[in-house]
Amino acid sequence: MTVLVIAEHDNQNLKPATLNALSAAQQLGGAIEVLVIGSNCQAVAQQAAAIAGVSKVKVSDNAVYAQQLAENTSQLIAKLAPAYSHVLAPATTTFKDVLPRTAALLAVNMVSDVMAVVSADTFKRPIYAGNAIATVQSSDAIKVLSVRTTAFDPVSTSGGSAAIEAISDLFEAKQTQFMGAEIAKSDRPELTSAKLIVSGGRGVGSKENFAIIYALADKMGAAVGASRAAVDAGYVPNDLQVGQTGKVVAPELYMAVGISGAIQHLAGMKDSKVIVAINKDPEAPIFQVADYGLVGDLFTIVPELTAKL
Amino acid sequence: MKILVAIKRVLDYSVKVRVKTDHSDVDLANAKMSMNPFCEIAVEEAVRLKEAGVASEIIVVSIGSKAVQETIRSAMAMGADRGIWIDSGEAALSPLTIAQLLAKVVQAEQPSVVLLGKQAIDSDDNQTGQMLAALCDYPQATFASKVTIADSKATVVREVDGGLQTLQLALPLVVTTDLRLNEPRYVKLPDIMKAKKKPLDTQTPESLGVSLNNSVKMIKVEPPSERKAGIMVPDVDALINSLKNQAKVL
Ligand SMILES: Cc1cc2nc3c(=O)[nH]c(=O)nc-3n(C[C@H](O)[C@H](O)[C@H](O)COP(=O)(O)OP(=O)(O)OC[C@H]3O[C@@H](n4cnc5c(N)ncnc54)[C@H](O)[C@@H]3O)c2cc1C
Ligand SMILES: Cc1cc2nc3c(=O)[nH]c(=O)nc-3n(C[C@H](O)[C@H](O)[C@H](O)COP(=O)(O)OP(=O)(O)OC[C@H]3O[C@@H](n4cnc5c(N)ncnc54)[C@H](O)[C@@H]3O)c2cc1C
Numbered sequence: 171m172t173v174l175v176i177a178e179h180d181n182q183n184l185k186p187a188t189l190n191a192l193s194a195a196q197q198l199g200g201a202i203e204v205l206v207i208g209s210n211c212q213a214v215a216q217q218a219a220a221i222a223g224v225s226k227v228k229v230s231d232n233a234v235y236a237q238q239l240a241e242n243t244s245q246l247i248a249k250l251a252p253a254y255s256h257v258l259a260p261a262t263t264t265f266k267d268v269l270p271r272t273a274a275l276l277a278v279n280m281v282s283d284v285m286a287v288v289s290a291d292t293f294k295r296p297i298y299a300g301n302a303i304a305t306v307q308s309s310d311a312i313k314v315l316s317v318r319t320t321a322f323d324p325v326s327t328s329g330g331s332a333a334i335e336a337i338s339d340l341f342e343a344k345q346t347q348f349m350g351a352e353i354a355k356s357d358r359p360e361l362t363s364a365k366l367i368v369s370g371g372r373g374v375g376s377k378e379n380f381a382i383i384y385a386l387a388d389k390m391g392a393a394v395g396a397s398r399a400a401v402d403a404g405y406v407p408n409d410l411q412v413g414q415t416g417k418v419v420a421p422e423l424y425m426a427v428g429i430s431g432a433i434q435h436l437a438g439m440k441d442s443k444v445i446v447a448i449n450k451d452p453e454a455p456i457f458q459v460a461d462y463g464l465v466g467d468l469f470t471i472v473p474e475l476t477a478k479l
Numbered sequence: 480m481k482i483l484v485a486i487k488r489v490l491d492y493s494v495k496v497r498v499k500t501d502h503s504d505v506d507l508a509n510a511k512m513s514m515n516p517f518c519e520i521a522v523e524e525a526v527r528l529k530e531a532g533v534a535s536e537i538i539v540v541s542i543g544s545k546a547v548q549e550t551i552r553s554a555m556a557m558g559a560d561r562g563i564w565i566d567s568g569e570a571a572l573s574p575l576t577i578a579q580l581l582a583k584v585v586q587a588e589q590p591s592v593v594l595l596g597k598q599a600i601d602s603d604d605n606q607t608g609q610m611l612a613a614l615c616d617y618p619q620a621t622f623a624s625k626v627t628i629a630d631s632k633a634t635v636v637r638e639v640d641g642g643l644q645t646l647q648l649a650l651p652l653v654v655t656t657d658l659r660l661n662e663p664r665y666v667k668l669p670d671i672m673k674a675k676k677k678p679l680d681t682q683t684p685e686s687l688g689v690s691l692n693n694s695v696k697m698i699k700v701e702p703p704s705e706r707k708a709g710i711m712v713p714d715v716d717a718l719i720n721s722l723k724n725q726a727k728v729l
Contacts, residue, residue, distance in 0.1 A: 239646075240609065240619055263639040267621045270574065270606035274613035279573045279695045282604045292698065297602050298496040302505050305698040345618035345652070349634065349645040362640070366728070390729070402659060408624070408638045415517075415598060415658060417640070423728040433495060440706065444726045446718065461709035462721050474715045479729070 171200035171290070172225075176247065176259040176268075177218055181208045181236070184217040186363045187260035189324030191317040192221065195258050196325065197287040201225045204332075205250065207243050209236035215334050222329030230337040238264055241343035244271035249339055251276055251312050255290070261316035261418075269316050278310035285321035299414040299437035319362060320420035320441055354409050361410065364393030367421045369412055369439070372399035373428020373449065373468055380405050382469070383427060386476045395419065395439075397429045413438035428468045431456025448472070480628075482525040482534045483590035484559065485581050485611075486518040486541045488550040489601040496601075502699045514550050517596025519557075520656040523663040524626060525594055526558035533628050534592070536560050540584050542567050542577055548679065555674035556666040562679040565687065573693045578610035583687040585615050590651060592633065597622050597655040608655035618648040622657040 173195045178185040188204075195202045204218040206229040215229040230246055247268070251257050257272065259265035261283050273280035285303070286294035292307045293315065361367065368390065370383040380400075387394045395417070396410040412419055414437035424442035429435060431447070431454055439445070440459050447460035448471050457463040464471060490496055490505075491513040497506045514522075528534040539554040540563040541547040551562035565580050572580075585593060593615075595608035612619035620626075620635035624643070627634045628650075637644045638657045684691050712718045722729045 237644075240612075240621070244613065263622060266605050267609060267619070270604075270609035271613040271619065273606070274575060274578060274610035277575075279575045279693070280604075280606055281695060282606060296703070297700070298490070298505060299600065299603065300703055301496045302498050303701045303703050305701070307696045307698050308694060309696070310694045343618070345649040346620075347647045349647050351639075351641070351645070352643045353641040398658065407642060408659065409640060409642045414600065414603070423722070423726070434492070440703075444722070444728050445706075445709070446722070457709075457711070459706050459709075461706075461726065462718055463709060463711045464715070464718050465711065471715060475718070478715060478719055 171255040172253065173198050173200050173202050173256045173258060174250065174254040175202060175204050176257070176265065177204055177206045177214060178260050178262050178264055179206065179208060179211060179214040181211045182213055184214050186324060187262050187319045189327065190319035190322045191258050191260040192223070192325045193322040194284060194287055194317045196223060198256055198290050200255065203228060205247070206230070207235045207238055207246060209233045217327070219332040219334050220328055220330055222326055224330050224332045227332050227334045228337050229334055230339065232340060234340060234342050237348040238268065239343040239346050239348065240267045240271045241346050242341040243268050244275055245341040246339055247272045248275035250337070254312065256313045256315060258315045258317055260319050265316055269314055273314040276312055276314065278312055278314060279308065280314040280316070281306060281308060282316050283318045284315045285318045299433050300440065301433065318418060320418050354407055358387060359391070359393040361393045361395055362417050362419055365422045366390050366392035367395050367419060367423070368392045368425045368427065369395035369397065369429060370400055370405070370427050371397040371429030372403065374400060374405060377405045382472045382476070386472050389476050389479050397435050426456050427472060429456055430454050431459065480534050481536045481538065481588060481590040482528060482592045482594060483585060483588055484518070484521045484525050484537065484539045484554065484594045485607070486522060486539050486550055486554055487515045487596070487599045488512050488541065488543055488547045489515045489599055492516055492600055498700050498702045502701055504700055512546065514553055515596050515599045517598055517656050519663040520658070520660050521594040521596055522554045522557050522559060523661045524656060527661065528628065529558065538563065538588060538590065540565065540581065542572065542580055544569055551679060552674050553666070555677045556670045557664060561677055563682060564679060565682045565684065567684055567691065570691050571693065571697065572691060573695055574604050574606035574610055576689065576691055576693065577607050578614055579689045580684060580687055581611050582614040583689060585611070592628070592650065593617070593653045595653065595655045597657055608653050612653035615653070617651055617653050619653045620646055620648055621655045623654050624657050624659045626654060626660065
């Protein structure tokens with residue numbers, strides 16, 4: 171039994187989400203290989219080869235894979251998949267896009283958002299925004315799984331020395347052309363791997379007011395998150411949305427400021443170790459999941475907190 | 480130009496789901512059901528493309544028991560022209576089977592654009608559109624927050640983890656909707672009345688030649704672990720003290 175883990179990366183660096191997927195792969199048992207698909211991505215292959223427990227790294231390095239478009243990367247993965255018992259990748263937007271397409275090419279079902287490995291064919295996954303946990307069993311010959319990264323501790327980035335093998339299969343995505351990307355640049359920690367997160371909601375009131383959230387986050391060395399309402403209202407960009415349909419986070423500390431605690435928001439943060447809620451409404455549902463609640467006006471509390479920390 | 484929209488009937492987003500005490504399933508008895516919010520966004524986008532003169536006909540398709548006819552009528556009230564109900568009874572279908580059924584409809588209808596929600600808020604799979612695109616060998620633009628169609632090409636802005644990505648794709652294609660693509664309209668009573676007269680065709684998995692074998696079995700459904708109740712702190716000093724000395728996270 172050999173498990174294939176597909177690397178999340180930006181052609182230069184292996185993304186931490188891959189380390190969580192590898193951790194899930196270890197629980198399946200069997201040998202683990204990593205597939206790196208990209209362009210000028212040899213550095214990523216080397217980082218993957220250095221991870222303890224990885225027996226081989228396959229790298230498909232070609233300009234056609236620069237953007238990891240679903241149309242062609244799914245074909246490449248599907249071509250390689252029959253040699254493996256499981257194909258895993260972290261449940262990032264890249265693989266939410268690619269993996270179901272791969273599974274359909276293989277004529278198998280896929281299990282999304284695996285949060286626990288019960289056995290090699292049985293997994294737990296959240297449904298209904300995490301308000302129910304389903305245990306599912308797959309009888310497919312190749313099991314295609316996306317991994318909820320917050321549910322698995324990352325493996326160590328060192329201790330291994332796997333061989334790197336080049337893959338030459340080329341598939342083009344003729345119907346799809348990459349036009350550009352607006353990738354948010356920030357010196358703050360990345361949301362999904364941050365230890366501390368300060369999130370703001372509709373209560374923050376405006377894009378300008380969000381400055382107090384950023385100031386607190388910077389004082390703490392925290393990442394910034396937001397509710398859907400704050401993103402919809404244009405206070406912050408979409409990549410900060412935490413929730414059922416945004417990012418799932420589980421930091422050591424999650425501070426929800428001016429967020430009511432709708433089930434869709436809770437779905438993305440309720441596995442955080444410690445939750446703090448700051449809200450002027452003592453009845454806000456966020457207090458039901460908070461370890462520490464503080465009722466009051468965020469416009470006085472947040473600056474005071476920033477000053478005193 | 481034809482647009483096909485796949486819509487799913489789900490537990491209303493405002494209802495908190497309960498797990499049955501025997502852990503066999505979730506309890507949907509007498510619960511309020513609605514169109515999946517992402518599917519509503521898909522229907523709205525189709526209607527806007529028609530209003531803009533880009534599309535000429537909107538067909539909606541839903542798979543499930545008799546009750547999904549109601550969801551199809553809601554989409555018609557929003558502006559869809561006709562509907563297809565694939566009667567799959569009470570069977571629990573996997574996304575692959577749903578995609579196989581939808582692929583048959585695509586084959587028959589030959590739409591230029593197929594719109595789906597990015598995710599159904601009950602099973603949260605986020606798979607069906609991508610699988611359908613694979614089965615039809617169409618390009619795909621998932622998690623769309625802006626769709627422009629001109630000169631037989633679609634330009635789609637996608638919400639990705641790092642921010643936004645723009646793709647240009649040839650037609651026909653599959654698009655799955657994200658939250659910020661549009662804000663669905665409220666339907667008016669006269670439109671609800673008009674919707675009742677729009678044509679609704681019935682198909683079955685057998686008539687489409689798709690067998691309903693499901694390789695992923697649901698073994699049990701459990702409630703999530705509950706967080707234990709926390710405490711209220713009176714002021715900022717108490718909060719800092721708790722975070723430093725009790726929770727030890729600062
Ligand atoms: C299909 C679907 C998917 C969704 N996905 C997501 C998702 O992924 N993530 C997500 O977050 N939401 C999601 N939502 C939206 C969700 O249902 C809520 O609407 C949203 O989370 C509300 O955001 P909020 O808490 O910021 O705003 P509100 O609910 O408006 O809450 C604002 C809070 O701020 C407080 N407040 C106001 N002023 C102050 C002040 N001065 N000081 C202190 N407190 C103050 C108020 O008391 C209130 O509790 C989704 C909804 C749907 C239908
Ligand atoms: C209690 C319970 C038991 C279940 N048991 C099983 C089981 O044993 N095995 C199993 O594999 N699955 C099971 N399911 C999963 C269920 O059948 C899913 O609805 C199905 O797998 C489709 O997944 P999804 O809706 O999450 O797809 P997604 O990929 O999240 O849906 C995306 C989009 O696809 C389209 N779409 C999805 N479904 C339909 C539809 N019916 N008609 C038209 N368009 C549609 C919509 O546009 C939707 O927005 C169960 C679900 C529940 C809640």
